[in-house]
Amino acid sequence: MKKSTVTLLTSIGILVVIVGWVVRAYNGLITLDEETNGKWAQVESAYQRRADLIPNLVNTVKGYADFEKETLTGVIEARSKATGITVDANNLSPEAITNFQAAQSQLGSALSRLLVTVERYPDLKANQNFLGLQSQLEGTENRIKIERDRFNTSIKNYNSTIRKFPKTLIASRFGFEKKGYFETDQGTENVPDVSF
């Protein structure tokens, strides 16, 4: 065999190995990327579930004539603000997540204010409709917490992979960007207490 043939075959061999590695690494990143998108969908649907409960809650509470109007208005406004902010799953940038979280935690605190106010209305507290909504709301807060945790785990996995050498070469070449995750809300490290 000629020396040039050997060189040629060796180069082809090395090239095949490199291309194979690039393809595998790229596909691995795509898988991680899709996983974060899927988890995000779960987060959004948990928050949507909470937003969907609010009109019913407001209507139930409204029936109690002297119920504080501004507390209700606060919840309604916070809800429309929160549902107005949607995040495209293909653009989970840190800024988008931060904005989303800010709007949602405003809604969360408006809701806790409402539930605190309800304490002063014994009739309302005993209302079957209200009790039902309250337990749905409690379950929803748990769902939000769980889906958020899972989303964060998938994001941490993705972010650390795209920043580690050598995959970071592929990530930057093909435009995989760092994604944002949920910070712990201030003062709400625990699930809001929706007790009976």
Place this chain on the structure above:
Amino acid sequence: MKYWIIYLVIPFGMFAQNAQHLLNAPIPNKLVSDFSDILSPQEEVYLENLLLDYADTTSTQISIVTVATTGGDNINLITAEIAAKWKIGQKDRDNGCLIMVASVDREVSIQNGYGLEPYLTDFTTKQIIETEILPYFKQQDYFNGLLVGANSIIEVLNGTYDGNGGRLSGSSSGKKNFGKLIILIIFILIYLSRNSKVGGSRNGEFRVSPLWWLLSSGGYTMRGRGYSTGGYGKGGRFSSSGGFGGFGGGDFGGGGASGSW
């Protein structure tokens, strides 16, 4: 491991009394795990068989775990976390349910998998806890609380739950429990007769009256007596000790409710 010193102080066997430890402990190969020892062995077997029957007929796995404390965690979250880790219920159907009792904290939580959420809503779960389970728990009657709780969940999933709480008071409770006992005995007879036929045709022996088996086995202890015709979860892996084939891969997302007494 800064808590290691506690391990020296508390007796062995109390490890699993904290729900947090369950996340790192091996997954139990049974549906009822009484870590805080609030059930007698017979009661445990009774509940295990009830839930095993249900899992075998519907593939819906309802599991009961008792611990002393949640270690300060929100009981709903730790219960969902444990249930997701153990993968209770079937993969792709997510039809698992975990009833967690923290006996020292005096809290109970029921968490259901994604697949049960349309049937077992958080409000229904809350009602079951408040009107069925807690009246018994308040009297330290954990067995009957768990029994009516599990039966109510089964009724909800079968579409026959009427939400009539307060079974505790009045003479009707005895009647209803008696009715349940009869139903259970019928179930056991059906199972035993099925198994005895299988055994008989294969080995040419064991053609014994099911009733005799029932009496000789003390009424409801059937461990190690078959069930291997059923079998769910983990691709049909059977344990040598009897019925339960392991949790099947279900996922949980926080659906459910809790209560305290």
